Amino acid sequence: MATTINGQSLLNMKAVSARTGDLPPIPAIALQALQLTKEPNASARQLESIIARDQALSARILRIVNSAMYGLRREVSTIAHAVAVLGMETLRSILMAASVQQVFQSGGRGQDLTSKLISDHSWGAAIAARIIARRTRYEAPEEAFLAGLMHDIGKLVLKKNFADQYLNIVSEVYRGDTSFDDAEMVFFGFTHAQVGALVSEKWNFPPQLAFAIGCHHNPEAAGKYTKLASIVSLSDAFMIFLEVGIRKNKQLHLEKERATEFLRLDPVAVSAILDEVRASLTRMPE
Numbered sequence: 001m002a003t004t005i006n007g008q009s010l011l012n013m014k015a016v017s018a019r020t021g022d023l024p025p026i027p028a029i030a031l032q033a034l035q036l037t038k039e040p041n042a043s044a045r046q047l048e049s050i051i052a053r054d055q056a057l058s059a060r061i062l063r064i065v066n067s068a069m070y071g072l073r074r075e076v077s078t079i080a081h082a083v084a085v086l087g088m089e090t091l092r093s094i095l096m097a098a099s100v101q102q103v104f105q106s107g108g109r110g111q112d113l114t115s116k117l118i119s120d121h122s123w124g125a126a127i128a129a130r131i132i133a134r135r136t137r138y139e140a141p142e143e144a145f146l147a148g149l150m151h152d153i154g155k156l157v158l159k160k161n162f163a164d165q166y167l168n169i170v171s172e173v174y175r176g177d178t179s180f181d182d183a184e185m186v187f188f189g190f191t192h193a194q195v196g197a198l199v200s201e202k203w204n205f206p207p208q209l210a211f212a213i214g215c216h217h218n219p220e221a222a223g224k225y226t227k228l229a230s231i232v233s234l235s236d237a238f239m240i241f242l243e244v245g246i247r248k249n250k251q252l253h254l255e256k257e258r259a260t261e262f263l264r265l266d267p268v269a270v271s272a273i274l275d276e277v278r279a280s281l282t283r284m285p286e
């Protein structure tokens with residue numbers, strides 16, 4: 001990745017990484033799935049054989065596949081069937097989401113409220129990003145879905161590494177006193193988007209994904225990936241406006257967002273997209 005991301009020099013990023021504590025390794029299966037899609041002749045069978053090695057993960061993936069999000073009429077009970085019905089690209093996104101959930105889930109206990117809200121927000125942003133991508137003719141809508149899904153991964157790292165401090169930030173944001181960025185700058189001197197960029201780098205995400213994650217609060221800093229970063233940024237704003245997640249703000253002026261400007265969406269287009277997003281936010285996967 002380039003030496004600057006999110007307006008920060010590499011030096012600053014090093015300072016950030018010195019303070020974030022250990023970044024989790026990429027789940028082995030997620031890594032293989034990402035690599036697989038780089039191969040032009042990758043087959044559904046190969047993806048299936050990667051997933052089949054982990055029973056718990058397979059079960060988790062099937063739960064997501066059968067959730068209301070994909071609106072399948074008949075229950076899907078095998079990974080092969082899921083690939084046939086949803087396609088390889090979609091399955092890869094679901095696999096990434098499921099394996100990330102596994103990494104950050106705290107010791108087998110049920111999901112805590114913060115994790116649940118972050119998870120809902122991420123799924124919602126993923127759905128919104130795909131809709132925005134289609135409406136703005138972005139060439140890879142499923143990539144936008146994945147970027148939306150992963151955009152707040154930095155929050156999961158901070159929550160894991162600084163549990164108590166992060167809980168304070170979460171409550172401040174929940175009460176509406178501040179935004180994540182502002183509170184994180186005060187507490188840590190860096191933001192979850194920067195941490196997300198570090199994780200993306202460590203996990204060898206493709207550059208467009210890394211930049212979209214790292215610049216989702218300032219898409220103009222994403223250089224040639226500004227369009228994808230803007231799509232993710234706007235999907236995030238939609239979730240805040242629709243109150244999906246920890247931060248809620250019904251007064252947010254979506255038509256004035258920088259991302260809206262970059263995507264050249266007029267107010268009529270924004271409200272049409274918002275209607276479609278709202279209609280698509282059915283029950284989130286758990």
Ligand SMILES: [Fe+2]
Nearest residue numbers: 151152216236
């Ligand atoms: Fe964020």
Ligand SMILES: [Fe+2]
Nearest residue numbers: 121151152236
């Ligand atoms: Fe977000």
